[in-house]
Amino acid sequence: MTGNRPRGNHNDIREQRLLREMKAFAYTANVPVTLYDNNMNILWECRPELKICTMFLAHDIRNNQCNENLKDAIATAESLNEPYVFMCASRLTQIAYPVKIENSLKGTMIAGPIIMGKNRENALKHIFENLPDYRTHINELLEIIEANPIRTTLEVSCIYEVFCDCIFAHNLMETSLTSDDVAIDDLLQSLQKRDLSSAVAAMDIIFQHAYIANGGKLNLIKVYLSDYIASLSKQTLQNYVFTEGYETLLSELKGAATAEEVHDVCRKIAAFMTDDDDRHPQYKGSSHVIEETILYLEEHYADDIELKGMADQVHVNASYLSSLFKKETSMTFSQYLNMIRLNQSVKLLKTTDLPLEQVAKRCGFASQSYYIRAFKLHYNETPGKYRRDFKDKSKRERLL
Numbered sequence: 001m002t003g004n005r006p007r008g009n010h011n012d013i014r015e016q017r018l019l020r021e022m023k024a025f026a027y028t029a030n031v032p033v034t035l036y037d038n039n040m041n042i043l044w045e046c047r048p049e050l051k052i053c054t055m056f057l058a059h060d061i062r063n064n065q066c067n068e069n070l071k072d073a074i075a076t077a078e079s080l081n082e083p084y085v086f087m088c089a090s091r092l093t094q095i096a097y098p099v100k101i102e103n104s105l106k107g108t109m110i111a112g113p114i115i116m117g118k119n120r121e122n123a124l125k126h127i128f129e130n131l132p133d134y135r136t137h138i139n140e141l142l143e144i145i146e147a148n149p150i151r152t153t154l155e156v157s158c159i160y161e162v163f164c165d166c167i168f169a170h171n172l173m174e175t176s177l178t179s180d181d182v183a184i185d186d187l188l189q190s191l192q193k194r195d196l197s198s199a200v201a202a203m204d205i206i207f208q209h210a211y212i213a214n215g216g217k218l219n220l221i222k223v224y225l226s227d228y229i230a231s232l233s234k235q236t237l238q239n240y241v242f243t244e245g246y247e248t249l250l251s252e253l254k255g256a257a258t259a260e261e262v263h264d265v266c267r268k269i270a271a272f273m274t275d276d277d278d279r280h281p282q283y284k285g286s287s288h289v290i291e292e293t294i295l296y297l298e299e300h301y302a303d304d305i306e307l308k309g310m311a312d313q314v315h316v317n318a319s320y321l322s323s324l325f326k327k328e329t330s331m332t333f334s335q336y337l338n339m340i341r342l343n344q345s346v347k348l349l350k351t352t353d354l355p356l357e358q359v360a361k362r363c364g365f366a367s368q369s370y371y372i373r374a375f376k377l378h379y380n381e382t383p384g385k386y387r388r389d390f391k392d393k394s395k396r397e398r399l400l
């Protein structure tokens with residue numbers, strides 16, 4: 001027997017792919033699968049001949065406890081956003097999974113009921129304990145139970161794993177159009193433009209890839225994401241790498257107890273990285289030479305500073321200082337100096353109406369044109385546009 005055709009308008013390719021995968025699961029695991037809409041109407045089902053509930057509905061026998069149990073399970077699955085195992089009033093095992101298309105809940109996929117126990121007599125006993133009205137249909141019920149294998153706890157666990165693999169495979173297909181590299185590029189561009197919504201959307205995709213690639217296993221997801229974020233930090237060379245707030249978020253990621261908490265922290269990190277314009281860099285290494293160098297740069301950034309003169313200041317040769325600085329900060333000496341100068345210029349852009357020539361001079365840039373080039377390379381826009389956008393944003397916020 002093949003699965004029934006979906007009712008209503010379900011011609012979307014992604015939905016059809018999911019139904020094909022669920023059909024394969026139903027026949028492979030010998031477990032019925034049903035897709036309900038948000039009003040608990042059946043949209044699609046496969047292997048309905050194995051469903052004990054089908055017989056009850058055929059005789060218009062409805063149990064309120066079963067309905068409430070199913071609704072609670074569906075709500076839990078939606079809140080978890082992952083397959084959820086539960087037992088109905090008759091102690092039959094079922095698996096619920098929320099079906100979302102473009103982040104909109106379309107319904108719930110239910111695998112089961114699955115009869116779990118030592119023998120058929122125990123299964124019947126559980127059903128009759130909760131649903132005594134079904135005794136009048138004992139022969140029909142026995143036929144359905146006869147068609148269903150009695151599963152052990154281990155078998156049910158394996159069925160759940162196969163179901164999860166089908167869901168993960170489907171989600172992987174859904175996100176495969178956006179690769180990790182594309183998502184990283186999107187995130188980098190969003191950070192440069194300080195576009196919070198786009199940065200969070202790109203981070204969501206990266207999280208989804210991490211979840212799918214690691215089969216939903218929490219520790220592997222956290223390692224996967226930590227590596228990505230570390231790589232991202234090196235690519236951006238931004239000053240948030242050195243701040244206490246950034247390290248606090250990394251600690252939150254490491255200590256997250258659920259996939260949902262990991263996702264929340266990832267979104268916080270995206271927001272944190274987006275709003276990094278004028279954070280003060282903090283060196284936390286152990287080199288006194290680098291510590292002294294950074295303190296000098298922070299105090300004298302407006303001066304004409306060169307590597308050789310800085311090396312003389314801290315009593316080392318220029319070559320040694322250059323290699324040590326790169327090793328300790330993951331930046332070159334000039335990159336770090338420019339970062340400090342750009343951060344200071346952002347403060348002036350936000351708080352003064354100084355001409356760009358004066359901003360450049362006060363922050364140690366050799367010329368206005370060099371300042372504009374450095375600013376655009378770092379922030380992906382000119383300092384003039386940055387100032388205008390900041391003022392416009394401030395006005396909107398005051399009106400709210």
